[in-house]
Amino acid sequence: MTINVSGEAAIVGVANTEFTKASGVSELELASVAVRDAIADAGLKPSDVDGMTTFTLDNTDEIEIARAVGIGDLTFYSRVPHGGGAATGLVHQAVMAVATGMAEVVVCYRALNGRSGHRYSSGVAGPLLTSDAIHWGWYTPSGLMTPASWVAMYTQRYMHLAENVQDAMFEIAHLQREYAVKNPAAFFYERPFDRADYDASRPIVSPFKMLDCCMETDGGSAVVITTAERAKDLKHPAVVVKGVGQAAAANMESMTSFYRPEIAAIPSMDIAAKMAYEQSGLTPDDIDAAVIYDAFTPIVLWQLASWGFCDLLDAPNFVLDGALRPDGRLPTNTHGGQLSEAYIHGVNGIVEATKLVRGTSVNQPNKTVNNVLVTSGVGVPTGGALLGKLD
Amino acid sequence: MTPEETKAFEDELYNFVGNSVHGGPRKGHDDVNAAMIRQWCEIMGDANPAYIDAEWAAKSTRGHTIAPPAMMYAWTQEGYKVASVGRPESDGQARLVRFLASKGFTGSLGTNVDQEYFADAKIGDSIFEDSIIESISEQKTTGRGVGYFFETFAKFTNQDGTLLGTQRFRVFQFIPPAQAEAEAPADSGLEVPTRIQAPRGQDNKWWWDACDEGKVLIQRCKSCQVLRHPPRPMCGECQSTEWDSIESTLDGEVFSFVEMHHPRVPGYQYPLIVAVIELAEGTRIVANVVGCDVADVHIGMKIKGQVDQVDEKTMLPQFYPIAS
Numbered sequence: 175m176t177i178n179v180s181g182e183a184a185i186v187g188v189a190n191t192e193f194t195k196a197s198g199v200s201e202l203e204l205a206s207v208a209v210r211d212a213i214a215d216a217g218l219k220p221s222d223v224d225g226m227t228t229f230t231l232d233n234t235d236e237i238e239i240a241r242a243v244g245i246g247d248l249t250f251y252s253r254v255p256h257g258g259g260a261a262t263g264l265v266h267q268a269v270m271a272v273a274t275g276m277a278e279v280v281v282c283y284r285a286l287n288g289r290s291g292h293r294y295s296s297g298v299a300g301p302l303l304t305s306d307a308i309h310w311g312w313y314t315p316s317g318l319m320t321p322a323s324w325v326a327m328y329t330q331r332y333m334h335l336a337e338n339v340q341d342a343m344f345e346i347a348h349l350q351r352e353y354a355v356k357n358p359a360a361f362f363y364e365r366p367f368d369r370a371d372y373d374a375s376r377p378i379v380s381p382f383k384m385l386d387c388c389m390e391t392d393g394g395s396a397v398v399i400t401t402a403e404r405a406k407d408l409k410h411p412a413v414v415v416k417g418v419g420q421a422a423a424a425n426m427e428s429m430t431s432f433y434r435p436e437i438a439a440i441p442s443m444d445i446a447a448k449m450a451y452e453q454s455g456l457t458p459d460d461i462d463a464a465v466i467y468d469a470f471t472p473i474v475l476w477q478l479a480s481w482g483f484c485d486l487l488d489a490p491n492f493v494l495d496g497a498l499r500p501d502g503r504l505p506t507n508t509h510g511g512q513l514s515e516a517y518i519h520g521v522n523g524i525v526e527a528t529k530l531v532r533g534t535s536v537n538q539p540n541k542t543v544n545n546v547l548v549t550s551g552v553g554v555p556t557g558g559a560l561l562g563k564l565d
Numbered sequence: 566m567t568p569e570e571t572k573a574f575e576d577e578l579y580n581f582v583g584n585s586v587h588g589g590p591r592k593g594h595d596d597v598n599a600a601m602i603r604q605w606c607e608i609m610g611d612a613n614p615a616y617i618d619a620e621w622a623a624k625s626t627r628g629h630t631i632a633p634p635a636m637m638y639a640w641t642q643e644g645y646k647v648a649s650v651g652r653p654e655s656d657g658q659a660r661l662v663r664f665l666a667s668k669g670f671t672g673s674l675g676t677n678v679d680q681e682y683f684a685d686a687k688i689g690d691s692i693f694e695d696s697i698i699e700s701i702s703e704q705k706t707t708g709r710g711v712g713y714f715f716e717t718f719a720k721f722t723n724q725d726g727t728l729l730g731t732q733r734f735r736v737f738q739f740i741p742p743a744q745a746e747a748e749a750p751a752d753s754g755l756e757v758p759t760r761i762q763a764p765r766g767q768d769n770k771w772w773w774d775a776c777d778e779g780k781v782l783i784q785r786c787k788s789c790q791v792l793r794h795p796p797r798p799m800c801g802e803c804q805s806t807e808w809d810s811i812e813s814t815l816d817g818e819v820f821s822f823v824e825m826h827h828p829r830v831p832g833y834q835y836p837l838i839v840a841v842i843e844l845a846e847g848t849r850i851v852a853n854v855v856g857c858d859v860a861d862v863h864i865g866m867k868i869k870g871q872v873d874q875v876d877e878k879t880m881l882p883q884f885y886p887i888a889s
Contacts, residue, residue, distance in 0.1 A: 195706055289706065296828065311763025312795045315881050316853050317825050318839040319761070327841060331821035334864045380824035425801075432841045433794075433849050437821060 180453045182273035184405035184412035184564065185265075187216025187398035188525040193361050193516035196290040197392035205234045205285035206242040208394035212281060213243070216398045217409030223398075225250035225277030227267040229260040229284055229519060239283070250277035254420075256428060258469060258551025261520025262559040266418045268399035278400055284521040285394030293390050294321055306428070313430060321469060322387055324429040325553055326379040329472045332438035333381060335487060340381065342490035343471040344372050347385045347513055349498055350468065354510025357536045361389060362514040386471040388512035395521035397528065402564060412564040413531040416456060416545065419449030420557030429553045440473075443480035443549065446557040451482075454560050456545060458482035461560070463530045463539055464504050464547040465523040468511040473552050478504075481547055481558070500539055508537040524548050524559075531561050566668075571704075574668060578713070579701055581664070586657040586696035586717060593640035593692040597632050602688075605636050627685065634682040637721050637730050641694035658717060661698060665738045670712050672741040675734065682730040684723075691724040699733065712739025758831035759876040768798050771810075777880045779872040782810040783848050794848040815870030816845040817884060822854060822862055832876060838862055842870075842884060856885040 189211030191197075191204050213220055223245045226236040230253045240248060250271040254263035264282035271277040288294065297319040313319060318327070333339045351367055354360035367375075367385065375383040405412035423441035425434050434441070451457065458481060466474045475489035483504060484492035498506035509515045509526040516522050527548035529535045549558035566574060595601065599619075606617050614621035615631060622630040632640075643652065652659035662673065686692060699718035704711060719732045765773050772795075775782045784796040788805035799806050822840035829835060838854040840862070852870065854862050868884040875881050 196711070297830070305766075307764045308766050308769050309795075311765075311769065313839075313851055314761040315763055315879060316839045316851055317760070317830065317833045317837045318823070318851060319830070320825075320828070323823055323825060323839065326823040327821050327839075330823060331841075331864065334821070377824075377826040379826060430851070432821075432851060437841070 177273055178453055179269050179273040179418070180416050180455070181402055181414050181565070183269040183399050184402045184414040185397055185399055185524075185528045185561065186405045186408045186410060186412060187212045187214070187218065188528045189215050189396050190359065190516070190518070190522055190525055191285070191394040193359065193391050193393040193518075193522075194289075195361075195390075195392060197287055198290075201232075201285050201287055201291070201394075202234045202238055202242060204287070204392070204394035205232070205239050205283050205396075208285055208396035209239055209245075209281050209283050210243050212283075212396035212398045215410070216400075218279060218398065218400075220244040221246045223279045223281050224248055225268065225271050225280030227252045227254070227264045227271075227280060227282050229253065229257070229264075230255040231257055231260070231519070232284055232286070234285065245281075248277075250280060256422075256551075256554035256556070258467060258519045259554035259556040261467065261524065261550040262418060262548055262557045263420050263550060264397070264521070265399065265415055265524065265559045266420050266557060268397075269415045269418055272399060272401050278404065280399045281396055282399065282521065282524070283394065283396040284519050286519070287392045288517055289390040289392050291392075295390060296320075309427060309430070318430075320379065321429065322379040322382050325470045325473060326382050327430075327432065328437050328553070329381055329470070331436075332472060332476070335438055336490055338490040338494060339472065339475070342475060342493045343386055344369060345493050346468070346471040346474050346498070347372060350507050350511040351514045353508050353537050354514030357510050357515060359536070360510040360515040361391065362510060382470060385513075388469045388517045389514075391516040391518060393516050393518050393522075395518045395525050397521065397524050405564070410532055413528045413561050414564050416560045416562045417450035417452070417454030418557065418559040419446035419453070420550070420555065421445035421449070422555030426555060431553070438476075439486065440476045440480055440552045440556070442554075442556045443477055443552055443558065447481045450558055450560050454562075456560055456562075461504065461545050461547050462541065462543040463508065464506045465509070465511075465527040465530070465549070466506055466547070467520050467523065467549045467551045467556075468507055468513050469517075469551055471513070474498075474506070477549055477552060477558075481549075500537060505537075505539040508535050508539070520548075520550055527559075527561050531563060575704075578664065581657070581661045581698050581715075582701055584657040584661070584698045586698065586719075587694070588655060588657070590693040590695040590722070591641060593694070594644065595640070597640065597686050597688050597690045597692065599630070599688055601639070602630070602632055602636070605633060605639060609633075629687055632686040632688075632690075634685075634730060635680065637680065637682070637686070637692070638694065638719065638732055640686075640692035641721070657698060658696075661715060662738060665713065669740045670738045672710060672712065672737075672739040674709060674737045674739070676714065676737050677735045679733045680730055681732075684727050684729045686723060686729055692729070693722045693724075695720045695722070705737075707737065707739070709737065710739040710742050712737055714738075757877065759878040760832045760881070761830070762878065769796055772796050775810075776872060776882070779880065781813045781815055781850070781870065781872060781882050783813050783844070783846055784808050784810050792846055792848050794850055811846070813844055813846055813850075813870075815882065815884070817842040817850075817868050817870060819854065819862065819864055819866040819868060820849060821864060824859055824862075834875075840884070842868065850882065852882045852884055854886075855883045861886065
């Protein structure tokens, strides 16, 4: 028997903590606050929760949070690997748990002191002899050891094949800052920049300037998922998960898949998109807005192609035509994204996507929003989800 | 500080931007003279005859010695009395530093100096400096602590008003970390940093050991002869665990590349180019491209590799351009 999970589960509560550069509190506290507030946003009690899921990267045990928040018995808990590639993987886990009856109310969470604690920009190096350490060992002696450097390698190749890439990178960085300028929760609230600032911003790894890179944040985000049936009786209109997919395409390395015939591509997301569209019965034309993982500006371009909004090499022109703007074809990263709101490994993006379906985004597009795409980080095994109004 | 207190503090702080440091141009205590030039060159280890050899300089295009341009701001320094009596009450920079210190930002670290030179200074010239507080950053968290960067901008002119040069001086004023941390034993500082080594395990040690011997090997499936890199214990084509290897000729072509700017890691040499390289044998390898201008590196560039000792501990393939 095959179960189609489409429409079986719904997001009913979401929350972010305050986003800062120095939270002054533990990651356990950030996670507990986000989880507590997401449960409250759903109009549920902690004791209603019986499932939890997070990133393998998260430092805080589910049971520690459960105890802190007053969550009772857990019958489902799981973790998703591959850094930011896990973001919508949490939704994937929760939907499967709820659709199969393994749990009724699942909280997805991620919290990190990403700026005052361990910083991802500091790169990878360490004494542990794991398969992961051996993998990085093919790159660190040459100096290739930061997330920016790995994604820049794909980007240089993409710039070789496509036109107007740098202009489109600016458009993405600038547009998202414009959204953040109007978002009081965003780190860059009321702090705009212009093309001259972008051009003058510090080179990180060519071709990336500082303004092409996401920030590092202290904060947490959480999302509550339950059955579509139970969602009907809760506080907010249900935001159902119409489709969700994840994939690790063939010949994958974590961030360094440099050995495929063409590296200016993200085949894992192509597969995840196909799965999510098939489950949901939706097509790209049905998607009204998007939250697309944006650790670096060009990865937004490639994902637009994966999800069928444009061709891979035409993505810069699609963006330069204003498609991602408030009045465009696909308003995208309306919270400011991880470039300008906060970097919570994409889970703040799931919060924003939920708000877009609810109609409560701080930059809500002036049109009917029925279906919203939200994606995970790329370069690693990844995924995405299609959220929508309950039919 | 509460967010409100921080805002009030920053409002006051940013009012310093544009302030003059000395209330207008100030003249150096001594005019440009041979004795100070000689002492400066001695300390800096600079034996350039254009600065210190009057006989040589008389025959040079200038016809006389000049002051080392980098010495520009030595002429207008306050001198040792700063250490004993401090800067004058009216000094704009001192006022800014005092204001920051009053809020706990007592640590001070000069981070960088940029100078530009436009004209020579020669013996007998008077040097004038006119400085302002040019900018103050938003609050930053660095390895030293939380604080603010500020930049002064100085113009140096001579007695005729000719612009000799300009200088930007950047200072990080920060809240120093707790005493305990400050008292942690310092590194001996004697060891020269090397590149981060690849950890060696059962599946890759043979490759790095060969690299140490100056050879770049490519793993080959014994069963179906397919080459693979990076090495792994099983052939993805035929699932055989039997393998041997061939030695690469290191003829290759740049498939993609990046230039690493930030963060700079001790043990690495910059500018630093890292490339995905397509080898003539058909496999790819990630390695440095060296021996050419950064601007000349491009996708499709023909290169040839060799294993170089890049530091005390590290043997690595390095690829050089092929003269076309």
